[in-house]
Amino acid sequence: MRALPWLALALAFAFIYLPVGTLVLFSFQDGRVPVPPFTGPTLDWYAAVLADDDLMEALLNSLVVAVGSSALACALGFLAAYGLARHALPASGLMRGLLIAPMTVSYLIVGLGLLIVLNRLGVGVSLWTAGLGHAVINLPLCFAIVFASMGAQQHNAERAARDLGADEVRVIVLVTVPMLAPALLAAFFLSMTLSWDEFIIAFLLTRFDVTLPVEIWSLLRSGLSPKTNAVGSLVFLVSVAVVLAAELIVFGRRRR
């Protein structure tokens, strides 16, 4: 009977990781289609990916958009959280709700809405607009994470800093931000992975320069190839690296 829970666990993990495992495995396929039987291994497809200028450019674009939009979302989320946590504002409950509510709206709707607004304003779509879109969807998350970790301890330390002669800028730079660093880093890395994987908004809000998911999508239209598996594996590798970095930086700090 003891084996049954372990079996269930193994099945659950298989369910989660089998698709990823298959994807990675067939990126080493020595053949033209990524379907069984497995032949190989070969690194030809990785070489093809790294030699593909369009893909490499898209990868770089994705990185820039992820870092930029996450930094923007974190900065805005932090400022909103600081304002709402430290000042008695009228209708602050409503404001908190409005800041978090976009989380419930589908990315498609957000993307379409932004597209309509941009068209009306006469602003052409580009990596900038895609980054803006990602900042929009990640802001509620960053706000929620930072707001939740603003406790009485920070508040009292800020009071102490003011008492000792610090002006508001130095209170934020020397006390609030360092004390909130774990939450800020967690928010930053989480929104980076979300932006890195995001397709719909990036698809709607880019045209000539595209992010990696959009480039992969256009690859897929020309049929299955182990090359797409290789790109997918690389994307997965980057996501894992970011999550691991977040783990080490955020939780490593806390343990110290």
Added chain:
Amino acid sequence: MTADIRLHGLSHRFGPFQALQGIDLAIPAGTYVTLLGPSGCGKTTLLSVLGGFIQPSEGRVMIDGRDMTAVTPAKRPTTTVFQDYALFPHMSVRDNVAFGLRMAGVRRRARADRAEQRLALVGLKAAADKRPHELSGGQRQRVALARALAVEPDVLLLDEPLGALDLKLRRAMQDELKAIQRRLGTTFVHVTHDQEEAMAIADRIVVMNRGRIEDHGSPDRLYRRPASLFAADFMGEMNHIPASRRVDGGVDTPFGPVPVAAPERAGTDLVLCLRPEAIHPGVGAVRLGPARVTDAAFFGTHCRAHVVPDAAPDLTLIAHLPPKTPPAPDTVLELFADPAEVCVFPAEDKP
């Protein structure tokens, strides 16, 4: 390094709650003052007004003769030792203590030296490189004190600084706080709800209740000749004996007339207050007569006994009897009191 404080007509309201009401107080430079009172009496609000964290609804705060009512905490010559210490967890102990000097633009070397001097003053020189979470509660308390003193404030504000420490450590810190205050000459304003702590350290005690000052003065005067029934009760255990005013202005009690004057503003119903240690067997000017001991406990310096006097069988008095011979229950003692230790208040002051 030190300054006097004058408060004129301070009032403060939190919504419908009157936290402070008509506070007038003068604190001479270089005194150690405690604000004493039960929770919700307004003592912490008053400290926050002194520190600049709360703008009073009415009244003025003068420090060193200058009007500080609208000045921000950063620009006041005051610093605060907060109740939960509020140390910066991401900085070393040295950087915590040096923070105020850093804000004042003191160079890195000079401020590290000054911080270490302050840490030496509180006996924590060896902990300069540690983080606050590596220290014990008592040590954090000392760091908070050193940090607040590092900028050489004129007035140091302490918000229940010893509340989280165990009794033995609290006694030691009380002595230390007092010694540091004597050495620096800075004006200390210390909030507490513990009257023993207040008496142990303060030059002057301010007793507060419901946003008002009930009484202020030296610990000795407050304990022996309190200005109000509330102050009398708050400063220590007190026996209440119902009494009444006589036509000639004297006071009648169940034990007969007592040679003290009734308060002028009072009606006929009075309360006569007597500290437990003012009741003793043997001889005295006021005879309480025979009283039966219901129980007694040994306290080292005295025996605390509950006694029921024959003259007033509804009354149970607490007496501190000499510790040599703890009386057995049902012992009958002949008890006396000293009229110099008696205070009388109007009965309507009783809550």
